[in-house]
Amino acid sequence: MTAAGSLPPRSAVVAGLGGALPDRVVTNEEIAARLDTSDEWIRTRTGIRERRQVAPGQSTVDLAEEAGRAALGDGRADAVVLATSTADQLCPATAPQVAARLGLGTALAFDVNAVCSGFVYALATAAGLIAGGIATRVLVIGADVFTSLIDPDDRTTVPIFGDGAGAVLLRAGEPGERGALGPFDLHSEGELAKLLWVEAGGAARRVSDDPKDRFMVMQGTAVYRHACARMAESSRAVLEQAGWMVGDVDRFVGHQANIRILQATAKQLGMPADAVVANIDRVGNTSAASIPLALADAVADGTLVPGHRVLLTAFGAGLTWGSTVLTWPSLP
Numbered sequence: 134m135t136a137a138g139s140l141p142p143r144s145a146v147v148a149g150l151g152g153a154l155p156d157r158v159v160t161n162e163e164i165a166a167r168l169d170t171s172d173e174w175i176r177t178r179t180g181i182r183e184r185r186q187v188a189p190g191q192s193t194v195d196l197a198e199e200a201g202r203a204a205l206g207d208g209r210a211d212a213v214v215l216a217t218s219t220a221d222q223l224c225p226a227t228a229p230q231v232a233a234r235l236g237l238g239t240a241l242a243f244d245v246n247a248v249c250s251g252f253v254y255a256l257a258t259a260a261g262l263i264a265g266g267i268a269t270r271v272l273v274i275g276a277d278v279f280t281s282l283i284d285p286d287d288r289t290t291v292p293i294f295g296d297g298a299g300a301v302l303l304r305a306g307e308p309g310e311r312g313a314l315g316p317f318d319l320h321s322e323g324e325l326a327k328l329l330w331v332e333a334g335g336a337a338r339r340v341s342d343d344p345k346d347r348f349m350v351m352q353g354t355a356v357y358r359h360a361c362a363r364m365a366e367s368s369r370a371v372l373e374q375a376g377w378m379v380g381d382v383d384r385f386v387g388h389q390a391n392i393r394i395l396q397a398t399a400k401q402l403g404m405p406a407d408a409v410v411a412n413i414d415r416v417g418n419t420s421a422a423s424i425p426l427a428l429a430d431a432v433a434d435g436t437l438v439p440g441h442r443v444l445l446t447a448f449g450a451g452l453t454w455g456s457t458v459l460t461w462p463s464l465p
């Protein structure tokens with residue numbers, strides 16, 4: 134019998150995984166044919182060879198639905214937490230539409246916007262819903278159509294970003310069982326919001342005479358520096374909370390922003406290069422979809438197997454960053 138006001142400890146346990154990418158592949162050569170850049174520059178500075186882009190009419194809801202369906206399998210969920218900064222509409226949130234399309238009845242559903250850190254923030258939010266007894270099975274989706282925020286003439290952002298979605302199903306389980314998430318380390322630094330910023334479209338400035346104000350502007354070098362420092366710092370913090378040593382980590386699944394950021398962070402941590410999970414060459418930076426898509430690819434190609442101890446670390450606009458750990462479970 135549980136004392137009034139307290140609950141038995143419940144962890145959020147990974148029970149399903151899925152990803153979704155638009156069909157259209159945009160190669161470096163295609164970008165270099167219309168902007169002042171080259172395949173060589175993009176590959177050597179970012180590690181990206183190609184990325185995906187939605188078809189006209191295809192949106193965040195569509196990608197989120199496909200990834201969510203794959204993660205659900207035959208299962209159900211009583212909550213949907215959708216990480217996105219490219220919601221289909223400014224209002225309402227996208228998650229309820231995804232829940233409806235997935236036939237989840239009146240499941241609680243809302244969006245989390247922490248941009249490229251959104252998936253880790255959404256995992257923490259979902260873990261809290263489960264720990265608090267508010268939900269039992271939570272579908273956590275990261276989905277972004279970042280090409281809708283990118284100035285098609287900006288050579289500093291066009292090569293980097295792509296569209297996609299990834300999802301995990303979380304179920305209530307025991308702390309310490311395989312697949313149980315946590316602890317979490319989450320942070321923000323709003324003073325640096327303008328390092329990655331879309332000026333217009335929100336409540337502060339709904340419209341602008343300059344169409345460029347609708348697009349993301351990025352101070353790439355500063356972002357690069359902060360990303361390396363914060364991802365390393367957060368990784369160390371979460372490992373310490375978990376009681377893990379760096380050498381305990383089998384797979385480092387960082388936000389896929391730039392292969393050099395992933396490699397530099399792993400090096401700072403003293404982690405071997407072969408622990409780094411990377412699919413950025415094929416998808417670019419897919420923002421909130423980045424980590425679950427990297428997980429899905431790593432499971433599909435056998436890089437990530439049950440029993441692996443996994444460190445997830447993200448960094449994004451806001452600024453925001455965060456990390457968590459889990460031991461990878463067997464999935465249906």
Ligand code: COA
Pocket residue numbers: 169170171174175178179249288289292351353354355356357360390391418448449450
């Ligand atoms: N093709 C060719 N040249 C380019 C270019 C492109 N696509 N983009 C920029 N350049 C040029 C710059 O104009 C600059 O020229 P200059 O030296 O004549 O001024 C030169 O390449 C070097 O630019 P710089 O920005 O210093 O390069 P970099 O090594 O920092 O790499 C990024 C640029 C954007 C790849 C890198 O800063 C980065 O990855 N930053 C983080 C971005 C990110 O992760 N964003 C999302 C975070 S969630």
